[in-house]
Amino acid sequence: MAVDAGAFLERWHEIVAKRDLEGLRGMLAERVTLGAPPYWNKFDDRELVLHLLGLIVHTIEDFSYHREWVRGHELALEFRGSVDGMELQGIDLITLDEDGRVRDLEVPMRPLNAVTALRDRIAPQMLAYLRGRAGS
Amino acid sequence: MAVDAGAFLERWHEIVAKRDLEGLRGMLAERVTLGAPPYWNKFDDRELVLHLLGLIVHTIEDFSYHREWVRGHELALEFRGSVDGMELQGIDLITLDEDGRVRDLEVPMRPLNAVTALRDRIAPQMLAYLRGRAGS
Numbered sequence: 001m002a003v004d005a006g007a008f009l010e011r012w013h014e015i016v017a018k019r020d021l022e023g024l025r026g027m028l029a030e031r032v033t034l035g036a037p038p039y040w041n042k043f044d045d046r047e048l049v050l051h052l053l054g055l056i057v058h059t060i061e062d063f064s065y066h067r068e069w070v071r072g073h074e075l076a077l078e079f080r081g082s083v084d085g086m087e088l089q090g091i092d093l094i095t096l097d098e099d100g101r102v103r104d105l106e107v108p109m110r111p112l113n114a115v116t117a118l119r120d121r122i123a124p125q126m127l128a129y130l131r132g133r134a135g136s
Numbered sequence: 137m138a139v140d141a142g143a144f145l146e147r148w149h150e151i152v153a154k155r156d157l158e159g160l161r162g163m164l165a166e167r168v169t170l171g172a173p174p175y176w177n178k179f180d181d182r183e184l185v186l187h188l189l190g191l192i193v194h195t196i197e198d199f200s201y202h203r204e205w206v207r208g209h210e211l212a213l214e215f216r217g218s219v220d221g222m223e224l225q226g227i228d229l230i231t232l233d234e235d236g237r238v239r240d241l242e243v244p245m246r247p248l249n250a251v252t253a254l255r256d257r258i259a260p261q262m263l264a265y266l267r268g269r270a271g272s
Contacts, residue, residue: 038248040223067229069205069212076205076212078229087176090244091227093203093214108226108244112174112255115248 003073003096012077013065021054029097035106037090038119049105051129055122059083073097083121088114139209139232148213149201157190165233171242173226174255178240185241187265191258195219209233219257224250 008027015023025046033042034049036056043049057063060081069076073096080089090109097103109115144163151159161182169178170185172192179185193199196217205212209232216225226245233239245251 035225035246037246040247040250067207067210067212069207069210071203071205074203074205076203076214076227078212089171089242091212091229093227106225106246108246110171110173110242110244110251111176112248112251114176115246115251119248 003098003100005070005073005075005096005100008096008100009068009070009075009077016057016063016065019054019057021050024053025050027101029099029101029103032102033104035104037107037109037115047133048130052122052126053105055125056118059118059121060088083114083117086111086114086117088118139234139236141206141209141211141232141236144232144236145204145206145211145213152193152199152201155190155193157186160189161186163237165235165237165239168238169240171240173243173245173251183269184266188258188262189241191261192254195254195257196224219250219253222247222250222253224254 012027015027028046028049030046032046032049033044034052035042036052043052060083063079063081065077065079067078075094077092077094079092082088088109088111090107093106094102095104148163151163164182164185166182168182168185169180170188171178172188179188196219199215199217201213201215203214211230213228213230214225215228218224224245224247226243229242230238231240
């Protein structure tokens with residue numbers, strides 16, 4: 001079945017611009033996987049992925065999308081922004097499932113100093129989130 | 137003028153597979169710029185860029201290309217490999233000039249440990265190269 005990548009992108013950009021995490025949840029497949037910039041192993045729990053994506057879009061300043069490529073259900077979306085005054089560039093490599101939801105998202109990024117800063121800003125918040133979840 | 141990205145890709149893959157640096161030189165515009173994974177500032181000297189790309193393809197083991205996107209003269213080529221046993225994933229974001237040569241190449245990559253290892257393996261060799269050039 002053909003996936004409507006155009007409709008996906010329109011909605012994706014709207015949701016990212018609004019930092020609309022509730023809307024984002026509906027765009028992620030139940031078994032979504034995320035390959036975050038600092039780590040190799042994938043995150044594979046939708047609530048965890050959603051929380052992490054929320055932290056990322058809130059931590060990167062001046063986040064904006066640039067070049068965009070679509071090939072069937074595989075998308076590549078270039079973005080730019082900064083963390084602690086350090087500029088960064090990355091790309092969302094997105095695989096859509098047959099329902100047009102994100103099945104896999106991998107995020108290569110550069111340069112090292114900004115990715116390290118991003119990890120150092122987000123890791124303590126993720127830990128606090130995981131502790132809260134474990135305790136609830 | 138339309139750029140023949142298909143012909144570019146065929147030649148690019150052939151050259152990367154052979155580690156053919158002389159062939160690669162002819163595919164780079166004279167004023168090529170390179171945004172390497174660890175650094176933000178661009179390298180903008182063709183011989184330096186060529187040398188650095190050579191070090192990168194020789195240092196990454198089991199280098200292979202995967203997904204590929206083309207949009208006019210803008211290309212995105214996903215690759216995978218490993219450094220010191222650490223798996224990595226990156227993407228060549230390539231802008232071609234009107235002659236079908238690489239005008240700009242930016243390389244976001246993940247994860248942090250592999251990018252750090254890549255930098256640590258390559259930086260001393262780049263320094264030796266630059267010292268040799270300065271002394272010649």
